[in-house]
Amino acid sequence: DAGVIQSPRHEVTEMGQEVTLRCKPISGHNSLFWYRQTMMRGLELLIYFNNNVPIDDSGMPEDRFSAKMPNASFSTLKIQPSEPRDSAVYFCASTSGHLPNEQFFGPGTRLTVL
């Protein structure tokens, strides 16, 4: 298995532009998590899905952020419009649903908003 796949690995964009981050979880995993990591705020859970259904989006910072999981093998996190304070590393992680539920992280997307 290739593990959790994220694209792009690096994204540089200008303020106001739309940004779409993509994630492919490990095949057979039933939960998917989006995190944001910064030096100031550490590792923040933004939203997670179970069986493609959003369970908790209370970590989404504002309406500019949205996430979808149209099927079991694909999820997107969209920021529109982007702002410089959105600059961070965004990780996607998935779990199998079988105990003990280790989270497998993707390599992350480093987003820079100028």
Added chain:
Amino acid sequence: GENVEQHPSTLSVQEGDSAVIKCTYSDSASNYFPWYKQELGKRPQLIIDIRSNVGEKKDQRIAVTLNKTAKHFSLHITETQPEDSAVYFCAAAYNTNAGKSTFGDGTTLTVKP
């Protein structure tokens, strides 16, 4: 919801010494406690975990202890090596198939050669 506090935020030790990182959690229903290691520029990866029916677990130079009554758990690294330098995250979870974990803020461990 669950709240996890982790201490210290930074820790510096000499190679060969031991390192201890401590975490507390708030939700007595949590029953799964993983530890993740994140090397610079890399993703977090699980290094050891413990379930609530176990008080201690060891894997070579790392061990984790759990005190359910006090709601705290600790990571112990013995005979530290420079490659142990990383950020370590503790987490707490109620072990359902949704798999959500609440993470601590992380500890930056530096092992000086």
